[in-house]
Each structure stands twice: as structure tokens, then as C-alpha cells.
Amino acid sequence: MKKILTCENLTEASIVKARLENYGIACYLTNQHFTTLLPIYNNMLGSGIQVMVSENDYQEARKLLIDKIAPHTQEVVCPQCGSKNLQLGLGNQKGLKIWTVLLSLLAFIPMGNLKPKYYCNDCNAEIE
Ligand SMILES: [Zn+2]
Incomplete structure (x- = not known):
């Protein structure tokens, strides 16, 4: 499994999950309970809710979620590796x-x- 996206909250993560499943891509969320119970620690720990997909689905999932991964042009994402770092x-x-x-x-x-x-x-x- 590979992380495709980190969401700030459960609502956003659920939307992403639903969208992927619509296209037949299985995914699961991690850190879900932790961030729901302790939202105040989200930023501190930099955790959020991670959306995981299988390696095989990764490229397709990335295309589907490109507006989430790179929501607007203001947010600069590396064109080579997609990193926000x-x-x-x-x-x-x-x-x-x-x-x-x-x-x-x-x-x-x-x-x-x-x-x-x-x-x-x-x-x-x-x-x-
Ligand atoms: Zn890069």
C-alpha cells in the first residue's frame, strides 16, 4: 500500500474514499480514529488522515485526485515527483x-x- 493523499479531516477523507471507490479503486484510511479523537494534535504531529491505495492503483488514483493533490495553481507541486516539499x-x-x-x-x-x-x-x- 502506498499513501496517495493526506486529508485534514474525516469529511475530506470520506469524499476522497468515495471518489476512488466510484472508480473501483480500493483504499483505506489510516490515523482515522486518532485524528478524530485528538484533532488538536493533528498539526502538531503532522498526521492527518492518510489515504492509502495499492501500488497498482497508485497512478490512476493520482490522476483522479490531482485536484486534491494540487488543488490550484497557487499551491506549487513538483512536476517531476509530485512532492510538496x-x-x-x-x-x-x-x-x-x-x-x-x-x-x-x-x-x-x-x-x-x-x-x-x-x-x-x-x-x-x-x-x-
Ligand atoms: Zn521533485
Whole structure:
């Protein structure tokens, strides 16, 4: 079994489970009781409710749940490995870019295309 998604609460997890089962993909939820009983510890322990699917169904389940895994473009997900473990970096011209970003923030004027990039901590991909 492989973790496909971590949900914040049981409601969300149930929706995900129902959607997968609609497509004939078996899944089960872990940490369900723990998070229901002790919701206050969710964030502290970073547990949530994990939705598990079998390795064989993983790719298909990912496609079905892509809107959950990557709900909107604001949430950056590594295109190579799907990791959310990303780091905001400024590339090579670090000093220059930091000053430019700070100045443009202060002035509320976008300066050039010095948008910081994300880097994946899992596969080191650079994400535009
Ligand atoms: Zn990655």
C-alpha cells in the first residue's frame, strides 16, 4: 500500500474514499480514529488522515485526485515527483535578486522577471 493523499479531516477523507471507490479503486484510511479523537494534535504531529491505495492503483488514483493533490495553481507541486516539499529559492544571483525583490516590494513596482523559483527538496528539480 502506498499513501496517495493526506486529508485534514474525516469529511475530506470520506469524499476522497468515495471518489476512488466510484472508480473501483480500493483504499483505506489510516490515523482515522486518532485524528478524530485528538484533532488538536493533528498539526502538531503532522498526521492527518492518510489515504492509502495499492501500488497498482497508485497512478490512476493520482490522476483522479490531482485536484486534491494540487488543488490550484497557487499551491506549487513538483512536476517531476509530485512532492510538496519545495523550497523557495532565488537561484544564482541571490544577492542581486533579494535586493531587487525587496526594492520592488517597497516600491510596489514589479521589476523585471526576477520571480523567485521553487526547488524540490526531494528530487532537486527547479520549478518555474
Ligand atoms: Zn521533485
